Amino acid sequence: MMERDDATLRQIAAAQPDRSTWLGANAGSGKTRVLTDRVARLLLNGVDPQHILCLTYTKAAASEMQNRLFARLGEWAMLDSPSLGNALRELGVDGTMDDAALRDARRLFARAIEAPGGLRIQTIHSFCASLLRRFPLEAGVSPQFVEMEERTAKLLRAEIIEEIAAGPHAAKLNALARFHTGETLDELTQDIVRHAPMLSTPWTEAGLANALGLRPDVTARSIEKEVFLGGETALLSLLVTELSAGTDTDFKAADKLRRLSVLDYSALQTLEDVFLSKGGKAPFTVKSYPPTKNVRGALGDTMDLIDAWRHRVEAARPKRVALEAVRLATALQDFSQVFLPAYAKAKQLRGWLDFDDLILRANALLTRSDVAAWVLFRLDGGIDHILVDEAQDTSPVQWQVIDRLAQEFTAGEGARQNVQRTLFVVGDKKQSIYSFQGADPREFDRMQSDWADRLEAAGTPLQSQRLEHSFRSSSAVLDAVDAVFRPLSESGFAPDQRHIAFHKDMPGRVDLWPINPEPDKEDPPLWHDPVDIRAKDDPNVVLAAQIADHIARMIEDGQPIPDKGGMRPVRAGDVLILVQSRGPIFHEIIGACKSRGLPIAGADRLKVGAELAVKDLAALLSFLATPEDDLSLAVALRSPLLGWDEGALYDLAHKRHEKYLWQALRARGEEFPETMAVLADLRDQADFLRPYDLIERILTRHDGRRRMLARLGPEAEDGIDALLSQALAYEQRAVDSLTGFLIWLETDALEIKRQVDAGGDLIRVMTVHGAKGLEAPIVILPDTGTRKNEVKAQILDVGGAPVWKAKSAVMPDAQGAVIERMKAAQSAERDRLLYVAMTRAEKWLIVASANKPGDKGETWYEKIEAGLTDLDALPYPVHGATGLRLERGDWTGPDRVAAPDNAPSLPPLPAFFHTHAPAMDKDAPARTPSDLGGAKALFGEIDTDQDEEAAKLRGTHIHSLLEFLPALPSGDRADIAARLLPDAPDLTDLLAEANRNIEAPALAQLWTATALPEVGITADLPELGRFQGVIDRLILTDDTALIVDFKSNALVPATAEACPEGLLRQMGAYAAMAALVYPDRRIETAILWTRTATLMRLPHDLVTSALARAAAT
Known part of the structure; x- marks a missing residue:
């Protein structure tokens, strides 16, 4: 057996498929490999792919893990037995593997590909979305719900605000607006939606007061009684008189006090401003007042009364600011009780769910007493192994979803004896940096302890492992990391945790x-310098x-x-x-x-609206929508799109006599032919093209994309493409118009993530x-x-109560304590x-x-x-x-090695990517088949020009009827014919002729649903040039294309050979064009003589010979 180092042994132990594991992984320690190793070993143990659920934090992480796993399984499928055996032993599969085991390993790739639903490696949001789609009725959502994007949510919130303002609850919106200092309510309503679970619970003023440390019996009136005991009006008058004769500072204070028309609760804020000072640990303290000895001396014994009054103001201040905070929270609560139900109802009516809804609805589904057991049973039958990646970034409500899934591993039917079920969690508290998305690293430890107790009770202990080796960083970097974070235990860094470089000898x-x-100290900027320079x-x-x-x-x-x-x-x-x-x-x-x-x-990342390329395009679009917009036209002229310099623009604008810049440009249009040609074309098209098509016209026809990339660089491409995407998104959501698109584009500072390729x-x-x-x-x-360490959240959790953050100058102590805790948490996260x-x-x-x-x-x-x-x-x-x-390490090192060529090698683009297509020959417009000459009627049918015009008009009328009437019931044809041809004098005869053709059994094939009416066709015919025409009826089969032309001639030829030359040439042209369009079909032609309702098929040689004669002449 091969010798394994400590880092590999730890990875193998963590990837054991038969044990539940909680894994702490340092940065660069190979946690993604451990995850893929564990899934691979589960598959090797015979676990079906659909019974594995792997939850990752981002879609990119899910894709990377899936790609790595498929790459490994695909490699196994192609390895010979000795190589495959070594690969499995490296994975930690010990012992001798027989041919059957190796054969099963080679089949894993196919099993993973063919698994129902594929491998379930997805984000928690994707999993919750799939859960809701599987149980929509139980979850109370539409089966076809759509996941909302932020722009859509912002527009919907604004729409709800407008509805409230115009409805019976406008007073609650007005009450909120009195306390709101921002330009719009969007950020506040966004925060309200984010805190919907807390704000959905009604709170009384007494409950809010208790959370803010205020006794329920404290009111504005009670505070007045504490501060104003009587006689303060005289003291105020005397104080104003003496201060007015003092220094400038005294005079300013007197001016503030003079404005107090009555001494009541509303006067307290002014009194605090004059009597109290900020400083020290206490936000406000009584200051020595008045500050000058002369004024104090002039007041004499009255100073004792003034000092006592000032101390009463100081004592009352905490109660006043707490009472104001209660009023603020009450206004927020009252508005939220109206806004949130309206917002939820609007989303439900549209079938929309935002990202928070996915988690909350899934969690609610899994905790509902009437359906949760059934849902969990169904899921329990499908999930045997749960793997959680980046667990430190999981929010508490997401933990609840995972916890409900994992509970079945240790309870009831979930702990079934015939299945070995495991839980695998990997994370690193030191890397928890997404608190703005709800992540709380404290939950990481709490959930570990909770699951360890439950799994221990179920007889399947949770093993705790740690990966300390870094396969990424040098020892110099890791030593610095340890030295920097050793003192920062409050931020989640344990002093005994260490980082070990796997590549110990790598210089760093x-x-x-x-x-x-x-x-x-810099000189003041010049007046003509850009303000943002x-x-x-x-x-x-x-x-x-x-x-x-x-x-x-x-x-x-x-x-x-x-x-x-x-x-x-x-x-x-x-x-x-x-x-x-x-x-x-x-x-x-x-x-x-x-x-x-x-x-x-x-x-x-880039903000679409802030990109120069987007600004230039938007300016040009604004001018096209409103030609009187001088600024937009000036921006467009100076942009790469039109390429003017500052001097040319100044000359045009400064010397003009016309009111608008566009009028001046048109008056001097001969001096700027290229600019005028572009603007004239775009103005002609602006009313007819969709926003997307108009932008594409600017970028392609007028070379806008190349011009902007040449000046602004390749990164401008992302902004341009984002603008095009927004144009398409707008057209899917609204009746498209240029003005509407420009307004829609301004409703949100859209930010997109650029894929920066490593x-x-x-x-x-x-x-x-x-x-x-x-x-x-x-x-x-x-x-x-x-x-700056500042708390940006507007809604705070103060003792479980939702409180609207007050300004620091008027913030009650209870709220200030929450702010300090949040600042401490932010500092700890900044360390991480x-x-x-x-x-x-x-x-x-x-x-x-x-x-x-x-x-x-x-x-x-x-x-x-x-x-x-x-x-x-x-x-x-x-x-x-x-x-x-x-x-x-040694930075001189051995001989240099060649730098890896990471940059993709791309072939040069063909020349036609950089050159315009040749312009069409406008001097040679397309001809029609009827332009080929020759007689169109038999001799003697038409004697005068009037007869010819009448015949043409009659033929047009017949064509119209045969185009629209065949698809209608016979009883409706007369009414429709009257609408089609209201001025036709011989409508009765025309309708009768049309009906004879439609109802003739021999012509039934012409009126079926597969027969195509009025088919336009264009082609370039050798020796004849470009032709375009309209085929009256085109009937396609697998191997033929039948072209039928309607003729209303009064005299019908007896045979095809007797047809007028002009008609044969016309049908020859149609046959030649169709042969180019349908090269794999046999082309057939026929004429429908409407007077007799007969279909005359024309031999192919007959029409092609007629076309050849036309070409010769």
Whole structure:
């Protein structure tokens, strides 16, 4: 047997398929491999694929795991017996495997592919959606429910707000609006929906007061009685008089007090502002007042009364702010009791569910006493093994769903004796960074303890395992990680946990760059500078330039980096730059790298409306919708789409005499022929094309896509494609119009996630959250300085009660305590975010900061600096200053190895992708078969031009009747004929002729559902050019195509050979065109003589000879 190292033994033990396991996995320890190993071993043990449920956190993780598993099973299917035996032993399958076992292993790929429903590797949301679709009636949802996207939810919330405002509950909305300071209610209603379970429970004012630490008997009137004992009006008048004669500060205070027309509850806030001061641990304390000795002396003995009054104001303040918080919470509660039911009803009527609904409805289904047992029994029969990935990011309500599924493993029928059932959970509390999605790392420990007790009682103990070896990072990076996080036990880091480098000899570095000195006070910007431009010595600009220069030097100098036992030059794709948020430093780094010509993937997420390409296209669309919009036209002219420079635009706008810019442009149109041609074409089409088609016309016909990519770079493609996708989405939801689309586009700051390919040789810049699961040889952390720790949530859980967050100046103590706990939790999560960021690095971690990190030890920079100092990191020169470097291993190393070619090799695009298709020959319009000359009637049938026109009109009328009447009952034909031909003088005769043809048994094949009426056809005929026409009736079979043309001639030829030459040429043209369209069918032609209701088939040689004669002439 092969010798196995400790890391492999731990992975094999964790993947044992017959034991329930709770696995703690450090970053880079191979948890995805353990998951796939465990599923593979379950399949090897004979478990049916449909009895395995693997829950992952993201769709990307589910896809990766499924791909890895199928790749392994597919490889097994192709291996010979010795190789397959070795592969299974590496997986942990010990003992001798006979031919039958190896044959079963080779068949696993087919079993997995053919399993009903496939392998169930999915996110918790996908599982809940499938559960609801399986039991829609029991769950109370539509069987065809649609999962809502955020844009749809936002529009629906706005619609509900409008309905409330116009309905009987408008007063509750008005009450809420009095306390709301934002521009719109969208963020608040979004928070209300997020806290729907808590807000759905009615709370009385007494209950809210109790949660906020206020006695139920405290009212505005009782507070008034405590503060105003009598005589305060005289004191106020005296105080105002004396303050008015004092300093400027005294005068300002007097002005505030003078505005108090009456001393009651409403005056308390002003009195607090004058009498009390912020500071110390207590938010407000009595200050020495009045501040000047002269005023205090003038007041004399009255100061004792004023001081007593001020202390009463101070004592009453906590009660007042708590009472205001109760009023705030009551307004929120009252509005929520109206909004949430209306929102839920609107979703139900439309058959919509949002992501939270999926979890909540599934959880409710699994806990309903009347149906839960039956649902669980059905699921119990289908799920024998549950695997949970990224368990630290699972929210409490998601745990409840998983818990209900796993309960059946230890209770009743679920613990059936003939099935070995297991639970596998893998996670890492140190990487729990999604609290904004409901994740709570405390649940990780609670659920582990709970399941351990239950499984122990059922006789199937839960084994606890830990993976400490990192297959990703060097020892230098891991030593730094341990040193940084050893003191941070409050953030979930156990002091005894360690990180062990699997590749112990791999060289590694951790660099800490020095902080750049603060710039001198900058000069005020010039009036014509863009308002969003940053000064050259702005710390973010300076650091971004340093990072870009450093990467450029590494690439240009061939900086060696460890790779597969050797050294190779650094390449752009080795670098991953991680920030905490997409703030100034994020955009400055991207800009600095672009300005130096470095290959960079651009932002990992982009706001569609903020993209320059989208702004340019939207400006052009706005002009097309409203030509008087001067700003939109100016933006479009300056964009790559039309390519004007600033001077040309200024010349047009400044010198114009017309009111609107578009009028001025048209007046000077001869000077700008290309611009006018584009705008004229688009204006002609704007009223007729859908928004999507109009945008495509701009991008394709007028070369807009190429122009924008040439100026804005390849990353503009994502914004352009997102705009096209939004146009399609809009057309599916509304009656499409250009104006409507522009309004719809502005309703949401749509953000899309760009797929930043790790395989391409591009620098990647993204947030730490976006980099979860990624890795890179070189990781740069430039965003490690001071950050505000503020709670953005508007609705707080205060003792179980939903409370609307008050402003910090008027926040009651109970609410303030909750805020402090939330801030502490956010600080702990930020520590875990730093752990995720540091452990993305394989060989080299570079840490920097654009601003001073402070001196409280709270910033990432300070924590990393302290850790490196504990490890005796050495000073090293960088950017003209001194930084710290922790280095392990030999960075000179053996001979260099070739850099891996990760960039996909793509063949060059053919030339026609870059050139326009040749324009059609407008001088040679398409001809019709009737243009081929020759007589169209027998001799003597038509004598005058009037006869010819009358015959043509009669033929048109007959064609119309034979087009529409065959599909109608005979009793309805007269009425429809009168509507079709209201002015036809001989309608009775025409209808009779049409009926004879429709009802003739010999012509029945012409009127069946498979006979195609009025078929348009266009083709290029040799020696004749382009022809287009309309076939009256086309009858297709497997091997033939019959073309039938209706003729209403008064004289009908006796034979086909006697047909007029012009008709034969016409039918020859139709036959030739049809032969090009249907090359695999035999082409047949015939004429229906409507006067006699007879079908005359024409020999093929007869019509082709007639066509040849037409070509010769």
